[in-house]
Amino acid sequence: MFRRLWSGLPPDAKFPSDLKGLGYFVNDQDEIRSIENPDNYFKFFLNRNPRICARQRFEFNHAMEDIIHKRLEHEGLLKLCLPLGAWETEPHLPIFITPDLEIRSRIIVIFGEPTHELGVLAGRVANGPGGIDEGSVMQVVRAVKLQRGSSSDDTSPGIVLANVGQTCWWPEGQRAITVTANNAVPLPSLVHRGVQHVPNVHGIPGNNSAEEHVKYVFDEVISRRANDKATVDIIATGESCEIVERFLDGEEAWNTWGNTISALVLLGPVYESEGLKNEKFKDFxxxxxxxxxxxxxxxxxPLAPPEGNSNRWIPSLGLPCYSSSEPMHTESIFVRARSHILSYLQEVALDLEYENPLLVPADCDVLLPTTERSWEELPEGEKPIVIKTNPDELEEDIRQIKRWKQFEETGKAPETDSERETEERETKKMKTKEMETEEMETEP
Known part of the structure; x- marks a missing residue:
């Protein structure tokens, strides 16, 4: 009889928590490169075991996050712990704000994606081609400092960097982390499944989710730190767009903040305006x-008016839609269109009576599938993929689907075809032969 002891389990993967210890450095182009081979960027697939790769990524992300936070503090921003008044050893999450927020006439609030660490806009840019400043909020902060607060104020706008991603408390590390990072925290062994989420241990009061955090930023941070006459500009990315929209669509929230919010910019939204109920917010x-x-x-x-554009497959989102020049990744929209976005916010801030002009979508080369065009006239990228399938292979795929269905219902999958499947297959073959025989007999 054998008994496996806890001490016999393989130890969990351990990595240093700084770039140098991980084998990387920041070159003179502000890009993170490998010390061993400076031509290489960060290498995720370090091992065939995905747990080892995730552990390296966990430490790498937080090492990069620490660099970004130090740079933000160097730019004069203040790191604030939420809930307000929480000690660093208590469950909390950090945000960054302008220290003298109460004297700013205009405030820009930035809600990033719920999967990112505080200050990171696009991880693929921050740890790859482009560099840390380009892939983080550093360039945004510097650009905002060059803007004017309002038409009657020469001071630059205040900044609030919200933290919708790190809403999970890591007790052992004494810091807030993302839900994704929570799957890669150190464990007793390499084969442990993970950490069970306990609300009283891993929750952050008032900020247990991205939805709660958005509400807390408005109701506790801005309402307490900003002056009553300050206007608020909002920028939200990815999933945060829907969260912010749902919050402002509430009657109580809009009655409180409707006269304060000056502009709203959504990057990569998908939430259709049919889901909104507040007509005043929809009009705004x-x-x-x-x-x-x-x-x-x-x-x-220009891609679509508030009513949408069927030629571009853009539904009614309730606000005019423009191209970001980023074709693939939502997280990179702010990086690509940063100057255009901030210029729009400045234009709105300087004109109290501003209203979006009538948007006429630009001519597009994307046509609906129902448009009648010959095969030769269609560009290569728009032609549907046509493949030929072997009838026997298709039949085998269908049988495999049936096996999986039986497995889901009974918990057991047949090793061979059932008698019913065999009978159906033989019947089908006989019918096919009969049809071929009839065709041959009818031919002149």
Whole structure:
């Protein structure tokens, strides 16, 4: 009889928590490169075991996050712990704000994607081609400092960097982490499944989710730190777009903040305006809101009015939509269209009576599938993929689907075809032969 002891389990993967210890450095182009081979960027697939790769990524992300936070503090931003008044050893999450927020006439609030660490816009840019500043909020912060607060104020706008991603408390590390990172925290062994989420241990009061955090930022941070006459500009990315929209669509929230919010910019939204109920908020979105979409068109190219554009497969989102010039990744929209986005916010801030002009979508080469065009006239990228399938292979695929269905229902999958399947297959073959025989007999 054998008994496996806990001490016999393989130890969990351990990595240093700094770039140098991980084998990387920041070169003179602000890009993270390998010390062993400076031509290489970060290498995720370090091992065939996905747990080892995830552990390296966990430490790498937090090493890069620490660099970004130090740079933000160097730019004069203040790291604030939420809930307000929480000690560093208590469950909390950090945000960054302008220290003298109460004297700013205009405040820009940035809600990143719920999967990212605080300060990171696009991980693929921050740890790859482009560099840390380009893939983080550093360039945004510097650009905002060059803007004016309002038409009657020469001071730059204040900044609030919200943290919708790190809503999970890691007790052993004494820091807030993302839900994704929570799957890669150190464990007793390499084969442990993970950490069970206990609300009283891993929750952060008032900020247990991205939805709670958005509400807390408005109701506790801005309402307490900003002055009553300050206007608020909002930028949200990815899933945060829907969260912010749902919050402002509430009657109580809009009654409180409707006269304060000056502009709304959504990057990569998908939430249709049919889901919104507050007519005043919908009217505001159409007049002083803007969305930037994934598109290969030059930045700022008009794609759809608030009612949508069927030629571009853009539904009614309730606000005018423009191209970001980023064709693939939502997280990179802010990086690509940063200057255009901030210029729009500045334009709205300097004109209290501003309303979006009538948007006429640019001519597009994307046509609906129902458009009648000959095969030769269609560009290669728009032609549907046509493949030929072997009838026997198709039949085998169907049988495999049936096996999986039986497995889901009974918990057991047949090793061979059932008698019913065999009978159906033989019957089908006989019918096919009979039809072929009839065709041959009818031929002259």
């Amino acid at each position: 979105m159409a007049k002083r809101g803007r969305a930037y979409f994934l598109s290969h068109e030059p930045v700022g190219t």
